[in-house]
Amino acid sequence: xxxxxxxIDGFSSTGKSTVAKQLAKALGYVYVDTGAMYxxxxxxTMQNGLISKDDFNSEALIYQxxxxxxxxxxxxxxxxxxxxLNDVNIEKQIRTLEVSSYVSKVAAISEVRLKLVEQQQKLxxxxxxxxDGRDIGTVVFPEAELKLFMTASAKTRAERRFQELIERGDKxxxxxxxxxxxxxxxxxxxxxxxxxxxxxxxxxxxxxHMTLDEQFNKILQLAKMTIEDLE
Ligand code: DC
Numbered sequence: 001x002x003x004x005x006x007x008i009d010g011f012s013s014t015g016k017s018t019v020a021k022q023l024a025k026a027l028g029y030v031y032v033d034t035g036a037m038y039x040x041x042x043x044x045t046m047q048n049g050l051i052s053k054d055d056f057n058s059e060a061l062i063y064q065x066x067x068x069x070x071x072x073x074x075x076x077x078x079x080x081x082x083x084x085l086n087d088v089n090i091e092k093q094i095r096t097l098e099v100s101s102y103v104s105k106v107a108a109i110s111e112v113r114l115k116l117v118e119q120q121q122k123l124x125x126x127x128x129x130x131x132d133g134r135d136i137g138t139v140v141f142p143e144a145e146l147k148l149f150m151t152a153s154a155k156t157r158a159e160r161r162f163q164e165l166i167e168r169g170d171k172x173x174x175x176x177x178x179x180x181x182x183x184x185x186x187x188x189x190x191x192x193x194x195x196x197x198x199x200x201x202x203x204x205x206x207x208x209h210m211t212l213d214e215q216f217n218k219i220l221q222l223a224k225m226t227i228e229d230l231e
Pocket of ligand 1: 034136
């Protein structure tokens with residue numbers, strides 16, 4: 001059977017990674033969470049005191065980029081690959097609201113994008129990959145056979161994200177989560193390098209009123225149809 005590249009882009013907290021993981025499992029494909037890579041660089045930036053609420057030393061970050069090694073290791077019990085920064089598992093640390101509050105600034109740096117896009121292209125070079133992010137269908141794999149663009153209202157997304165953070169035990173307020181979602185939408189869509197835009201040939205999926213099962217079945221069907229069309 002032909003293997004394809006599946007690019008899933010969209011706004012933050014639209015459930016891209018949930019459906020991407022399900023899809024990769026069903027098809028026996030590799031799943032790559034590119035947001036985790038930008039979050040890993042952000043975590044490094046924070047750990048090294050290069051970013052705070054009022055300051056971001058992007059020049060120092062660019063200079064230190066060669067020291068940053070991001071890798072993924074499959075976790076059998078979780079069923080997906082966790083992200084490592086210089087061989088340390090940082091999967092949990094990168095999902096905090098603090099990392100979310102800085103990540104769009106770090107992701108707007110062209111040198112950071114260049115490094116991560118190169119690694120993403122290597123990870124997907126043999127096809128059979130489901131990759132989610134903001135620029136997968138436009139920049140990383142413009143030739144992807146199936147491109148999806150996920151949307152939902154900011155309120156719906158903030159509610160979902162708030163629930164996730166609360167379930168993890170994080171002490172957060174809904175209004176701060178909503179503010180973060182709106183701020184990231186703005187920065188990710190308006191940055192100069194690789195802004196979040198829907199690729200012309202992407203299929204838009206608004207999941208505001210879809211259950212996870214409905215969404216998964218719809219997307220699995222689209223993937224199967226795309227694969228069959230190539231045979
Ligand atoms: O998918 P996520 O919320 O974990 O992504 C975190 C941030 O990383 C997001 O706000 C924008 C950035 N990002 C990006 O610029 N390009 C990607 N391909 C993936 C994420």
